[in-house]
Amino acid sequence: MSAIELAGLSIEGPRGPLVHGIDLSVEAGEAIGIVGESGSGKSLTLRSIIGLLPRGVRVSAGQVTTSGRLGMIFQDPLSALDPLTTVGKHVIEICRHVRGMSRAAARARAVELFTEVGLPDPEAKLRSYPHQLSGGQRQRVVLAVALAAEPEILLCDEPTTALDVTVQAQVLALIETLRRERGLTVVFVSHDLAVISQVCSTVAVMQAGRIVERGPTAEVVTEPRHPYTRSLIDAVLEVPRPDAPASDAAADLNAPRTEGDVR
Numbered sequence: 001m002s003a004i005e006l007a008g009l010s011i012e013g014p015r016g017p018l019v020h021g022i023d024l025s026v027e028a029g030e031a032i033g034i035v036g037e038s039g040s041g042k043s044l045t046l047r048s049i050i051g052l053l054p055r056g057v058r059v060s061a062g063q064v065t066t067s068g069r070l071g072m073i074f075q076d077p078l079s080a081l082d083p084l085t086t087v088g089k090h091v092i093e094i095c096r097h098v099r100g101m102s103r104a105a106a107r108a109r110a111v112e113l114f115t116e117v118g119l120p121d122p123e124a125k126l127r128s129y130p131h132q133l134s135g136g137q138r139q140r141v142v143l144a145v146a147l148a149a150e151p152e153i154l155l156c157d158e159p160t161t162a163l164d165v166t167v168q169a170q171v172l173a174l175i176e177t178l179r180r181e182r183g184l185t186v187v188f189v190s191h192d193l194a195v196i197s198q199v200c201s202t203v204a205v206m207q208a209g210r211i212v213e214r215g216p217t218a219e220v221v222t223e224p225r226h227p228y229t230r231s232l233i234d235a236v237l238e239v240p241r242p243d244a245p246a247s248d249a250a251a252d253l254n255a256p257r258t259e260g261d262v263r
């Protein structure tokens with residue numbers, strides 16, 4: 001059974017349809033990226049998986065099925081953390097209240113999790129407040145908070161966009177390590193194909209509320225079939241690609257790697 005199954009998922013807001021009949025199947029342990037420009041429907045699709053759609057926005061058709069505990073991390077770690085609560089307490093509270101641990105066991109687990117996400121001096125870091133940490137360290141804390149609930153599925157909404165490039169690479173490497181070691185299923189939303197290709201073996205490309213292309217990330221990046229995917233890659237690379245003739249773009253719309261063909 002798949003870890004996540006979206007079947008004919010449509011989402012609408014107060015002013016009409018926003019996401020149109022998405023089919024997506026994610027196997028346990030798989031890392032899939034959802035890429036697309038701002039407003040293409042990535043976040044709403046991701047949020048529908050965990051049932052966290054904004055007020056006034058709802059699933060209007062189709063089904064979301066998940067198998068496994070869900071965790072989610074967001075773009076801005078500062079807004080995900082309470083500024084008046086130590087970062088250690090964030091993790092300890094989840095261990096106590098979600099996992100039912102004693103205070104001492106929860107504290108020990110928090111140190112383990114801070115170590116696992118690569119926070120320096122994890123014991124001392126428990127007592128830090130969010131503003132006392134760097135952006136990268138805060139995102140590591142957010143990951144530790146998500147992991148404290150022992151999720152099997154990790155939903156990531158642009159988790160590295162707010163970080164500078166070097167730190168971004170470190171956090172991406174961490175997510176990839178956690179996925180491998182814990183066998184996590186990962187759904188990773190980003191507007192940046194380069195970022196997705198560091199974590200995800202499969203990618204779905206969204207445009208205007210639809211999946212227009214999907215396939216192995218390496219193939220989609222090197223041989224995009226849909227003109228929209230091509231434009232995303234060109235925007236990232238910002239270099240001419242002499243090997244990519246533009247004229248066959250329309251013909252490629254019916255090529256095998258398009259919506260509905262893969263699974």
Ligand SMILES: Nc1ncnc2c1ncn2[C@@H]1O[C@H](COP(=O)(O)OP(=O)(O)OP(=O)(O)O)[C@@H](O)[C@H]1O
Nearest residue numbers: 013014018037038039040041042043044045054057
């Ligand atoms: N709370 C809301 N109420 C009404 N419309 C919304 C709401 N949230 C998002 N939308 C609309 O739904 C569409 C998809 O939004 P979504 O946030 O999923 O896009 P996205 O691809 O994740 O973009 P971004 O990368 O900017 O986050 C957009 O047209 C957006 O304006």
